[in-house]
Amino acid sequence: MTAALALGDDALVLSHRLGEWAGHAPVLEEEVALANIALDLLGQARVLLSLVGDEDELAYLREERAFRNVQLVEQPNGDFAHTITRQLYFSTYQRLLYERLASGDGPFAELAAKAVKEVAYHQDHAEHWTLRLGDGTEESRARMQRATDALWRFTGELFEPVEGIDIDWTALDGDWLESVSAVLERATLTPPAGPRSGAWAAGAGRQGVHTEPFGRMLAEMQHLHRSHPGASW
Template sequence: MVRPGTGAGEDELAYLRTDREFRNVLLVELPDGDFAVLIAKLLFLSAFQHLNYAVLAGGTGQLAEIAAKTVKESAYHLDHATQWTLRLGDGTTLSHQRMQAAVDEVWPYTYELFEDVPELRAPWLSTVDGVLTEATLTRPADTADSWKPTGGRSGRHTEALSYLLAELQVLHRAYPGASW
């Protein structure tokens, strides 16, 4: 087992962990086959990260330093995703349809973002609602029986992660210790 905090280096963590050892949320591993899906993922994730890193930046130590740097960069990503969401949502009939389909497809995966920080969902919704409204898009309704896929934080992933890891790790597994 290769785990963070056990003295493993960057290469071990990136190239030698199995899917079960990754702790990322499911949203970030979903396939990017459709550009609208990629933008929906970036919008939802960067809006969350911007809030989350602002909280962490208020702490102390190295984590706070990294977070302070990342607050500025997540604002940049959020701006990029916002511009594209507006352009696609409030664009042509076809781009609107595809952006709305992407929002609907990715939405269930946003619940997992807030499992450890439920207090961030209200401000996140406020940001996301503003962008979707301006982009003439409809936010999927929250209902008690909404599908809320989860498990990424405990290592239970979608099959999409295995495809990603196969591609990203193949060289290091074929040539252990390779550097370039």
């Protein structure tokens, strides 16, 4: 299922990125919060990938070009502001998408209905930190503005139609833009004016084209499994 692979890969890759904060988060409480979000996403990924095939093989034995995640989720953590901005952009999209899927009777309705509450928490967490950092010190605001600008060009790909998901993608895009812009403005940040789609924007992850950092991340994620094929715990 094309859609299950796309949504599963989104969740899997972002889960790994957030897991990279273990031992490195700015405060212990935030390390726990990011780890919990990562585990939520990993749980979603396992359900979605199991609809396609063996979840371990799909996660650990596919080559880079076989992954169908959007390029946004594979972007490096950067500083804490960068991670929070990436999470704000993605969790807002994911909540709006899951709400639509949960209200229908398609193959993802049950998963979406269960996951939408945890995704709403992910969004609330990201919004809280966006407001705290954006309306904080001069340094924190500058870092948040740089992050919102840098990641903006990756957001257009979120709303490219995915085979197997029958929703109004244009309306989803509009709702996302309204929600994210409102949060940025409340945080005294300027919503980026750069392109989100087209020649100057990023986005071909759904077609298996990924950015350079993804290859390094994938090698790290798959190293243990590939080094000990067939091993069991």
